[in-house]
Amino acid sequence: MEPRPPVLPTDYGISNVDVEKSPRKEASKVPSRQLAHLSRNNFIDLDDDSLGNGITSSSPVVILDSDDEDNRNTRHLHPVQEIVLRKPCGVLLSKEIMVGESMGNRIYREEKVSLTSETDIKKDKGVYVGVEEYVDTQSETEDDGLGDIWQEMSMALEFSKDAFEDPSSELVSEDEDCDHSFLLKDDLGYVCRICGVIERGIETIIDIQYNRAKKSTNTYASEPRNAKNRDSTETVGVKFSEDDLTITDITAHPRHMKQMKPHQIEGFNFLLSNLVADHPGGCILAHAPGSGKTFMIISFMQSFLAKYPHAKPLVVLPKGILATWKKEFETWQVEDIPLLDFYTVKADNRSQQLEVLKQWVERRSILFLGYKQFSTIICDGGTSQTSISCQEILLRAPSILILDEGHTPRNENTDVLQSLAKVQTTRKVVLSGTLYQNHVKEVFNILNLVRPKFLRLDTSKAVIKRIMSKVHISGVRKQVKSGADAVFYDLVEHTLQKDENFERKVSVIHDLREMTSKVLHYYKGDFLDELPGLVDFTLVLSLSPRQKVEVQKLKRFQRKFKISSVGSAVYLHPKLNSFSENSVTTDAKMDDLLEKLDVKEGVKAKFFLNLLNLCESSGEKLLVFSQYLIPLKFLERLSVKMKGWYPGIQIFSISGESSTDHREWSMERFNNSPDAKVFFGSIKACGEGISLVGASRIIILDVHLNPSVTRQAIGRAFRPGQKKKVYAYRLIAGDSPEEEDHSTCFKKELIAKMWFEWNKYCGNRYFDMETVNVNECDDLFLESPLLREDVRVLYKR
Incomplete structure (x- = not known):
């Protein structure tokens, strides 16, 4: 028979590979001088049914590798049997025991095993008859990535057995002890190949995808350092490891992959191309609010730590969304990775903070810090060893720096941006749902931070x-x-x-x-098209006569901020002018004001009350956002007086002073309680990291000079989990400085849309606001006489 190269079974996804790269234990070898000749007639094809049981255990067996095809003229001294493996045998399988080696080829003695009965599989003294378990030898010898071939072949053979077709079959009786031999299966976990018992489920295994990763000779340093700092250094008992990280494949855990949307898979691969490369560098993920950036980066960090257990991730974020991150980790973590921060343990002074930082450096964990907290430590002018140690750890230890709401450090003149720029790692990731804020320069400041x-x-x-x-x-x-x-x-x-x-x-x-x-990955948020929809209205309202008088008084203020803050109260109701310059606003004082107040004199107050009544009658919930506290407090007390509602039952609110626990409680109660009616939120405090999908109507009381802040606020309700169509009402006081502010903000918004969203299918008027007839706006609420009577102009984005 003409010898043929061995072909491994491809029916189960196994390719032709080098069979000889086996991690099996070797038997005693035959001296090479005795292996001078080989009879070319001793080749056996296991597919030949005519052979029957003609294989004898007394003859050595040679398994041919495809590379051996040209070397069959110089074989071994004693007659041998060569087996060409092509596919799993239905009746007979030879188990080979190596007895010699010559010319790069190994000689095996065969043991035959019948696959027709699983109970025939036994252990002989000194010889294990069956498919050997995979042994990872990468730590002992440098291989070419084919060291796991016998494991793959074993899995292919196991697929042909009845044991995996019906794990409950009584191959092993209940009274019989099974010497479990576990194999790692990508879809199940660690499974006994004999009895089918699952020792550890796949959902608890993070490193399944790493067993077969190939090593590369290319490496990169964990951080750029001067030559004099190459050695491990120590600061107050904390050692910084300078070990190079070997470039290798990183993939998301199978559990995460099942949940990832296409844009998240793209984002994950984008992170890999920047952070796991010959020359790693920072990058920006500018994905729409609610698109799952947190889940994606959590998946990446867990995969990164699975490959590099000694890596030190640092996450810097707005303090208010720390609880949201931890909650997401609880949902998506595969391994229990400790999450450290200063707030949970109340580490207020440098000594306490240093203890937390030491824990982070010394064990596998992730550290969370607020932006202000981070910059305060780095810019601390203290000369004590404790302060210096805190600074050195934060600047030198991070292997990867994650900046959530990464548009926060956009001003180059602030301590926040300057301190983050000092962190020595090159792997910096900015996450932002609204990358463009006010000016083009700010975008490039963030680009300079990551690159x-x-x-x-x-x-x-x-x-x-x-x-x-x-x-x-x-x-x-x-x-x-x-x-x-x-x-x-x-x-x-x-x-x-x-x-x-x-x-x-x-x-x-x-x-x-x-x-x-190559540095910025943008995603508009097409997945939001799957939601019921968003209608974004801008309403220019006609002020009452008394309001017009108060607006004229605004001219006496020189500062833009003062005009905006005082105006926001006056546009709501003219009687609030007495509160607008008073920093202390109590419930009692506001209630006294409401006793003598005519709501109709305030155009925005009247709009709010009418919309609230319509929401109550239709079973919808209302969100109200403002950048100032006085308007929010006024409307809260107005709701109490006019509707007889109570805070914490029908009324909820969040401001910058709200604690983390209060934020979480308010958000959960508002979304899930059938009694909840209205939510008042500071637009900055509620603009990031929280979900208020219980509401389907939104009022934006005033114009924020940064249009992305308003977009973030609307994104609290218009996000995954929303079951209803969302209507947003941006209220503009007509014939006031607010109209000019709105025009300025719209131009800023236009830049962001042109830069990131324009395509060849968009016309040159694509991003302009559309003027809409209030009587034909397709909103039953706005078409009602109560709401439309004060609308001078209606725009639709």
Whole structure:
């Protein structure tokens, strides 16, 4: 018979591989001088049914590798039987015991095993008859990634046995002890190949995907260091390991993969391309609010720690959303990784904080810090060894830095941005649902944080020259003294916001996307299309005569902030002018005001009360957001007086002063209690990290100069979990400074949409607001006489 190369069973997903790379134990070898000849006639094909039981246990057996095909002229001295493995045998399987080796080929003595009866599998003295378990030898010898071939072959053979077809079959009686031999199966976990018992379920195993990862000769340092700091250093008993991390494959756990949407899989792979590479660098995930960024990064961190157990992840985030992160970890963690922070243990001074930091460095864990807390420690001018140690740990220990709501450190003149820039790891990840906030410059400040000197990179320089050659802004060339970067920022912002040449605007958009494509991953939030829908209205309301008088008085204020804060109260109701400049507002004082108040004199107060009545009658819940506390307190007490409701039952509120426990309790009760009616929230305190899907109507009382803050607030209700169509009402006081503020914010909003969302199917008027007839707006509430009577102009986004 002409010898054929061995073919392993491909029916079960196993490819042709080197059978010889087996981790089996070797028997005594035959001296090579006795293996000078080989009869080429001793080849046996197990597929040949004519052989029957012709294989004898007295003859050595050689398993041919595909690489051996050209070396069959120089074999072994004694006659041997060669077995060509092609597919699992139905009746007879030979178990080979190696007895010699020569010319890179091993000689085996065979033992035959019948697969027709599982009970025939036995253990002989010194010889295990059956499929051997996989033994990981990577720690002992450097292999080429094929060391697990026998495990894969074993799994393929096991698939052909009845034991896995019916794990409950009585292959082993209840009274008989089973010498369990567990195999790792990707869909089940650790399963006994004899009796089918599952020792550990797949859902509890994080490292299943890591068993077969190949090692690469390329490595990268965990952090960039000066040569003098290459050795392990120590600060107050804390050692910093400088071991290189070997580049290897990282994949999400199967449990997570089943839950990931396409955009999350893209984001996970984007993180890999930046953080696990020859030259790791930072990146930005700009995914829409509610798109599952937290879940995605939790999955990545667990996979990262599974590969690199000594890595030290640091998460910096707004303090108010720490509880949300921990709750997400409880939901999605596969391994119990300790989550450390200063708030839980009340570590208020540097000594207490240093103890927490030491725990983080010394054991496998994840550390959480607030932005203000982090910058306070780094910028601490203290000279004590404790303060210095805290600073060194936070700057040198992190292996990966995660910045949630990463648009927070966007101002280069703040301590927050400057302190985060000092963290030595190159692996920095910014998570943001609203990356563009106020100016183009702020986006590039964040790009510089994750990729230092971003505009100086070779890939950026070519694009910058291209943009600068296309557009000319009158007078901008004279501003060179302010710096070339500032000129570039102004040029881009002016083009996207004001340039009347639409083709030039589109060209700049393409250039910006090319420049940031490998560093910034944007996702608009198409998954939100699966929700019942969002209708975003802007209502310009006609002020009452008394309100118009109060608006004229606003001209006496010079500061923009003062005009906005006082105006927000006056636009709600003119009698609030007495409170707007008073920092102390008690329930008693507000109740006294309400005793002598005519609600109709305040156009926004009247709109609120009418909408609240409509929501109550239709069984819907209402959210009310403002950036100031006086309007919220006024409407809360108005609800108590007019409706007879009580805080904590029908009325809920969250401000910047609310504790974490109160935030969680209020959110849970409002969403789930049938008695809950209205929720009052500070737009900054509630704009991030919480879900208020119990509401389907939203009022935005005033104009925030940062349009992304308003978008975040609307995203509290319009997010996964929402069962109803959401209606948002942005209230603008007509013929007041608020109209001008709204126009400014809309232009900022337009830049973000042009930069990140425009495509060739969008027209040049695609992002403009649409003027709508209030009588034909497809909102039954707005079409009611009570709500529409004060609407001067109605826009729809």
